[in-house]
Amino acid sequence: MANKQTVKILKEPALQSSSLVVGWSEDAGKLGGEVIGYLKRKLGAEEFAEIELECFFPLGGVGVEDDVAQYPESKFYCCSDKNLVLLGSTPPRFDWYQFLTSVLDVAQNLCHVKEVYTIGGMISPGAHTTPRLIMPIVSSKEMKMSLNEFGVNVDMDYETPPGQRPTLSSYLLWAAKGRGIPGASLWVPVPFYLVSSEDPRAWKRVIEFLDNRLGLGIDYGDLNNEIAEQNKKIAQLTGQVPELGSYIQKLETNLALSSEEGEKLAKEVEDFLKKRE
């Protein structure tokens, strides 16, 4: 059990054999943070615990993003009627193992979690108009078989390249496996030019999957409006700068962009979407 002071418990939830879904706030296309936020709102999930920030974050000031001061957050929410636990968190800056130990202590001892899902966006060279796939990584053969039934292919081969480090999601999956809790990381490709903005199409794909898998019964039709709105904005931009439209068309036909083209597309889209938000 982690040091008690690493977690503040507000309320003991009444859960048995629950599922934990974890989303990190710093994620491509704001995927993890938005999915957790969406589920929280739609299901009326209630906050019940919080990881103590001073244990895992250097609290020597605040960062500013898009003109707004940011502050780390690491909160658990529960939805008892769905047997669901949500963790929305800023990735810790140090003592990662202790952080994950604290998360799993809450999951196991307080929520009797039977499985863990993490959400993560991965940078993709594709266009924003292409359908999003879920590319899961699982921690057990049983989980793999069970996910196959939900129409996702579990077949990725990967080894961390030199100079890079594994993701926190993989680390969590590994730590959970060590406690006998199976899990899956749900990776969704996010077009490279939406990585710093938002990717509602990716949000929808993950929510659709979780809804099916966990029987949440969510009406997520409103996400179609967000997708349409974003498509409209990008269409406006390509109308103003036809060159960008030709880049996107190339991506839609599986043609690669040069690095200059890619950089220009990413910068222009990011600037345009920020301006319009």
Add this chain to the structure above:
Amino acid sequence: MGIKLFKEPKLENPVMIAGWPGIGNIGLVAVDHLRTMVSAEEFGEIEPWEFFYPRKVFIRNGELLGLEFPINKFYFKQTGNRDLIFFIGEEQPAEGGSAYAEGAKAYRMANMVLDVATQFGCRRVYTSGAAVAPIHHTMKSRVWAVPNSEDLVSEVRSYQNTVLMSDIEGRGGQGHITGLNGLLLGVAKRRGLEAVCVMGEIPVYLHGFPFVYPKASKSVLEVLCSVLGLEPELQSIDEFAQQQEREIENLYQKLPEEIKGQLEKLKHVTYTRQAEPGIITEEDKKKILEDIDKMFKKQPPKEG
């Protein structure tokens, strides 16, 4: 969580030699070479996850098979006289983005290393690292040695090709050893253990590059072998050092003539106290070192 020992060998009056990565990987290469040279056997490890972020994930066919962490292992060698314990770490437990050990985790790891040392009756520890010095890469690296007790000063002074901090001009016997090499000395002192840090010299203009500098490791190895009464096997480290020197020389030849001209002067700089005057004046020397400092815009030389 903590120390995991696979076996408990019976050791006679063992000495511990510890190495971590650092500038030029000088200490790590020296200690690992010595470990290989005596065919030391692995007998334990410090479980890494409390200290380190994993460095590799293995996924096959969608399934996470495992994570790879930096290893921190103990090895032993029974010599029949003064047995040896090695501790080799692949990373220093750092906090706040530093490459060198500091903070509570580093202190905890230093204590864990010494827990194993004392468990097997060890009373003497050697750590090894780098000393950034105003030398030229064609020169033989000397070894700076720092003991953790005054009682060891005269012994350390007798080591071959070794200087103490007080031998280095302008230091007045002062200095700072960064990371676990230094911390272990302090923690050993606190726990009543003798410890000496031996640091091979690396040229000031190379220490910022991601080079391994085996020439300095060889000097450290020679000192350790001499102290431990071992016959050094130097062929492979010699070959490694020659190969690295060729690469450094290739880069060196590509430097602008002005810079090379300044660095060439380091061949004639003596920065330790000497009986005979050098071939350049004190004024020249001061100017050369100032120019080189400016050229590389580095902080003052450090050890670690």
